[in-house]
Amino acid sequence: MGDVRSAYGASPRPAFNGSEAEESHSDTRVQLSIVIPCLNEHESLPHCIGQASRAIMELAERHELLGEIVVADNGSTDGSQALAEGLGARVVSVPRRGYGAALIAGCEAARGRYLLMGDADGSYDFTEGVAMIERLLDGADLCIGSRFKGGIAPGAMPWKNRYLGNPALTGTLNLLFGTKIGDAHCGLRAITKDAFHKCGLTSTGMEFASEMIIKASLKQLRIDQTPATLSPDLRNREPHLRPWRDGWRHLRYLLMLKPTRVLGLPALLALMIGTIVLLASSAQYFWPGTVPQVGSYWTLLGSTLVASGHMAFIMTLIGCLCGIHAGYQPSRLFTRLITRFTNLEGMLLVGLALIAVGLAILIAVAVGWVQRDFQSTNSILPPVLGALAITLGLQTALGGFALAIVGGNEAHFFRDFLNGPAKLVLEDS
Numbered sequence: 001m002g003d004v005r006s007a008y009g010a011s012p013r014p015a016f017n018g019s020e021a022e023e024s025h026s027d028t029r030v031q032l033s034i035v036i037p038c039l040n041e042h043e044s045l046p047h048c049i050g051q052a053s054r055a056i057m058e059l060a061e062r063h064e065l066l067g068e069i070v071v072a073d074n075g076s077t078d079g080s081q082a083l084a085e086g087l088g089a090r091v092v093s094v095p096r097r098g099y100g101a102a103l104i105a106g107c108e109a110a111r112g113r114y115l116l117m118g119d120a121d122g123s124y125d126f127t128e129g130v131a132m133i134e135r136l137l138d139g140a141d142l143c144i145g146s147r148f149k150g151g152i153a154p155g156a157m158p159w160k161n162r163y164l165g166n167p168a169l170t171g172t173l174n175l176l177f178g179t180k181i182g183d184a185h186c187g188l189r190a191i192t193k194d195a196f197h198k199c200g201l202t203s204t205g206m207e208f209a210s211e212m213i214i215k216a217s218l219k220q221l222r223i224d225q226t227p228a229t230l231s232p233d234l235r236n237r238e239p240h241l242r243p244w245r246d247g248w249r250h251l252r253y254l255l256m257l258k259p260t261r262v263l264g265l266p267a268l269l270a271l272m273i274g275t276i277v278l279l280a281s282s283a284q285y286f287w288p289g290t291v292p293q294v295g296s297y298w299t300l301l302g303s304t305l306v307a308s309g310h311m312a313f314i315m316t317l318i319g320c321l322c323g324i325h326a327g328y329q330p331s332r333l334f335t336r337l338i339t340r341f342t343n344l345e346g347m348l349l350v351g352l353a354l355i356a357v358g359l360a361i362l363i364a365v366a367v368g369w370v371q372r373d374f375q376s377t378n379s380i381l382p383p384v385l386g387a388l389a390i391t392l393g394l395q396t397a398l399g400g401f402a403l404a405i406v407g408g409n410e411a412h413f414f415r416d417f418l419n420g421p422a423k424l425v426l427e428d429s
Contacts, residue, residue, distance in 0.1 A: 032059060032067035032133065033110030034126060035117045037102035039074040042083055044122040044234040049087045051126040055116070058130050063137060065114070072106030100201070100208025107196050116190045122234035123156060124188040131226045132190035141195035141221035144213065145186040145228025156230045169250050173210055176258040179217045181225065185209045188228045195221050207253040214257060259319025267312035274305030285381045296380045303388045310392055314399035321406050347400025351393040358389030
């Protein structure tokens with residue numbers, strides 16, 4: 001398997017070979033780059049580069065696209081670099097480890113306007129990428145393969161990935177971000193170089209696959225899907241993918257990027273329920289008999305829900321601001337209205353006022369306790385409300401500092417930030 005021709009019994013000529021490669025690497029006429037991440041893939045590289053060469057030849061015949069093959073090597077120690085160069089590919093060394101890191105570096109180094117990427121383990125057929133590139137030529141910004149539509153060969157995907165991991169993670173992504181992707185983790189995909197730069201991808205691990213779809217969706221780029229087949233890989237070793245570890249990395253990544261749903265909705269629910277319980281307890285305290293009996297345990301539960309919901313709401317604001325900075329969140333009307341009034345100075349004043357109210361209530365509770373000759377009271381509502389006010393005040397003040405730190409420690413940062421469209425990553429959608 002030392003040569004593409006011997007691997008196929010034909011002569012699919014690589015895009016660049018030998019001394020021609022050095023001259024063509026700087027050729028601005030290159031329009032297509034096939035990027036292959038690589039880490040010790042000596043066994044399967046000839047197969048993949050052979051298929052990639054066939055894909056380039058087919059696109060050259062159909063659309064006159066001049067192509068190249070870029071192998072983004074992540075520190076191979078089995079001679080994969082020399083093998084790839086011998087087969088006509090251009091090798092890009094990527095010191096930073098990780099699937100995403102290799103693909104980002106490979107795409108950055110690519111010369112083409114159209115990028116096709118696929119794994120180096122032989123599980124994907126690069127000739128199926130021809131249809132993906134044609135979608136880009138038709139106006140799409142990103143084209144994702146779907147293994148569930150194209151077909152999964154026996155033994156190509158573990159059952160837990162096929163029936164649990166992929167459907168759950170793809171469904172979560174669609175639910176949180178409103179996408180309609182059938183297979184969010186297919187490794188065979190195509191993207192225009194312009195869309196790649198717009199997305200500003202940063203993930204170094206396997207979550208790179210989700211990040212690309214999420215950012216493309218938030219940027220309102222056109223995303224197409226085509227069938228892709230998955231075959232058993234050609235390696236005689238364990239794959240780099242670790243289902244449980246990488247699955248959790250994907251899930252936590254998705255949850256972190258949608259604070260309004262992951263934190264905001266539970267925060268709103270907790271605040272509503274907690275407030276209702278405390279109002280009922282207060283009505284019982286001031287006007288006995290007007291509402292059903294609310295016990296001490298329910299009063300404590302209501303206080304806990306309000307405090308937890310308040311903290312979750314502050315965390316939601318912090319998450320939204322981080323998302324706007326990173327390009328994951330658009331600036332919507334809700335965000336503008338809320339953050340207009342959440343600068344450090346205002347939150348400090350509100351926090352101090354709540355602390356003062358809480359201290360006043362607790363002082364009154366202590367005075368009443370002395371007046372009763374240190375006897376217990378019939379209701380725990382007053383001390384609970386006093387402690388809750390202090391807790392909310394501390395959370396508000398500390399939350400203001402956290403928001404100011406994230407926002408750049410500028411006075412009235414949010415008002416200036418959101419009133420300045422030039423500073424926003426995304427416009428209203």
